[in-house]
Amino acid sequence: MWEQIRSNRWRSNVLVAAMAAVLASLGYVAGEWALGGGGGPVGLLFGLAVLGVQLAVYATAGEAIVLRSAGARPLAREDSPRLWNVVEEMAIAAGLPRPPRVYLIDDPAPNAFAVGRRPEEAAIAVTTGLMIRLNRDELQGVVGHEVAHIGNRDVQFMTLAAVLLGSVVILSDVLWRSMRYGGRSWRRSRSRDGTGHAIVAVAALVLAVLAPLLVRILYFATSRRREYLADASAAQFTRYPEGLASALEKIAQAPARPVAANAVTASMFIVNPLQAGDRGLFATHPPTSERIRILRGMAGAGLADYEAAYRRLRGGRVIGPRSLASAGALRIRPPSEEGPVATRAQVREIVHRLGDYRTIRCPCGATVSVPQPYEREEVRCIRCGAVHRVVRG
Amino acid sequence: MKVVCPRCDTRLLLLVFRDVEVDVCERCGGAWMDTAELQALLSRATMPDADPLMRSLSATAHRPDGAVLCPRCDAGMVEVCAGDLRIDRCPEGHGVWLDGGELDHLLRQPVGAASVLAEVLGRHGAQG
Numbered sequence: 281m282w283e284q285i286r287s288n289r290w291r292s293n294v295l296v297a298a299m300a301a302v303l304a305s306l307g308y309v310a311g312e313w314a315l316g317g318g319g320g321p322v323g324l325l326f327g328l329a330v331l332g333v334q335l336a337v338y339a340t341a342g343e344a345i346v347l348r349s350a351g352a353r354p355l356a357r358e359d360s361p362r363l364w365n366v367v368e369e370m371a372i373a374a375g376l377p378r379p380p381r382v383y384l385i386d387d388p389a390p391n392a393f394a395v396g397r398r399p400e401e402a403a404i405a406v407t408t409g410l411m412i413r414l415n416r417d418e419l420q421g422v423v424g425h426e427v428a429h430i431g432n433r434d435v436q437f438m439t440l441a442a443v444l445l446g447s448v449v450i451l452s453d454v455l456w457r458s459m460r461y462g463g464r465s466w467r468r469s470r471s472r473d474g475t476g477h478a479i480v481a482v483a484a485l486v487l488a489v490l491a492p493l494l495v496r497i498l499y500f501a502t503s504r505r506r507e508y509l510a511d512a513s514a515a516q517f518t519r520y521p522e523g524l525a526s527a528l529e530k531i532a533q534a535p536a537r538p539v540a541a542n543a544v545t546a547s548m549f550i551v552n553p554l555q556a557g558d559r560g561l562f563a564t565h566p567p568t569s570e571r572i573r574i575l576r577g578m579a580g581a582g583l584a585d586y587e588a589a590y591r592r593l594r595g596g597r598v599i600g601p602r603s604l605a606s607a608g609a610l611r612i613r614p615p616s617e618e619g620p621v622a623t624r625a626q627v628r629e630i631v632h633r634l635g636d637y638r639t640i641r642c643p644c645g646a647t648v649s650v651p652q653p654y655e656r657e658e659v660r661c662i663r664c665g666a667v668h669r670v671v672r673g
Numbered sequence: 674m675k676v677v678c679p680r681c682d683t684r685l686l687l688l689v690f691r692d693v694e695v696d697v698c699e700r701c702g703g704a705w706m707d708t709a710e711l712q713a714l715l716s717r718a719t720m721p722d723a724d725p726l727m728r729s730l731s732a733t734a735h736r737p738d739g740a741v742l743c744p745r746c747d748a749g750m751v752e753v754c755a756g757d758l759r760i761d762r763c764p765e766g767h768g769v770w771l772d773g774g775e776l777d778h779l780l781r782q783p784v785g786a787a788s789v790l791a792e793v794l795g796r797h798g799a800q801g
Contacts, residue, residue, distance in 0.1 A: 388707055388708065388709045388767075409709075624692070625692065628689070628694070632687075637687065644795065645690060645691070646688055646689065646690040646793075646795070647688075647689045647690075648686055648687070648688055648689075649686065649687035649688075649689070650686060651684040651685070651686070659686070660699075661795075662686060662688045662697050662699075662794060662795070663688060663690060663793070663794060663795030664795050665795075
């Protein structure tokens, strides 16, 4: 998707510039308030320093931070060869320079997201719930969607936006506090050089309220179209739109929201776990029902088929002309017979290995998993009371 | 995901028996069940409609500001009553927590899901 890569680059630059402006003015106003007259430039520098720190963090550890905050752990090929196989298939279909690393999040809610600043060092995280609930075709659809985000540089923009969003929230917090607990009172500021300070005060108020809001709108409004594009690419890579459609259905119907979701990571998941209503300015994702309808309305598996279904169901265009011109027609392949890539028991085994449990099989038929490190050398089977030695790992 | 006892703050042991998973605290005897596990357990019970554990999933909370935090997401769990059973349920739907006393009480009347749970935990018949 040439247009998408270009627009993501452009957006990233615009976002950084807009953030610099917002942070500098926020900092200036905060400085005027907290340090009294003339404190503005100090605050301005502070604001830009915050941005610098955030950018440095993003450049060195962007994806590591996101993965850690989501509780993701690296999954080796031998842990789940079939999941790795699906990821590699999709990475080849998308023409990525190398397959993304695979991470597992121990969470019963089915979901997935991708992170990474460059396609060469990207990672895909899936939840245990996703591995258990989806059959191979569905999993392939989800992985295809995530791989498309990596190829289009969406994840780069998202990771950047997530880091920057955090910084504005921190600063407007500082500003609020300084206005409520510190700074100079209204009366003093009016008595000396009244108008100037009144303007600063009003600006402070406006900024404190609007800054986080503006940033969010910027961040969210740009992220909806790319979900459609990633869906279109997933259909193209898998040649089976129904896979992703029924995966989205299962994900949307799951009861519990992912444990790992927070304000920063929520918009990265394939179905936004924190999005209550389906529409509005703050919706990072298009309504899932609409995404499913478009996928199911496709006559073939090519980009042109997605565009046609999109135009019929929503109106308007979504895929850029250059991408459409370079994409060939694709027929929908027959479904595969394969079920989930792992059974519940297998996923449990993997999680226990990753989560440092020692598993003991008791003759009574129970298995007892002991968290490591364990303070004693022996453990009683909860079920029958038999005593087992715990081998220290 | 390290599941920690919401009462004692120690990590829970995980007992698996015939594909039912229960996280048990060695210290206080309390048990945590993920929603998926609870559903697996209830699917084996004979009369799910009258089952106190089943009703606990839909019962309204009588104490919506529980002091017990969900071991999965740290949300304050709501206390619900089903029959004479009191359990803590995660408001986000992650699962339920039965403390030691409640668990003993439940297993003394083994009907439906409780009888399956009694078998998983190896408590047959009445225990003191």
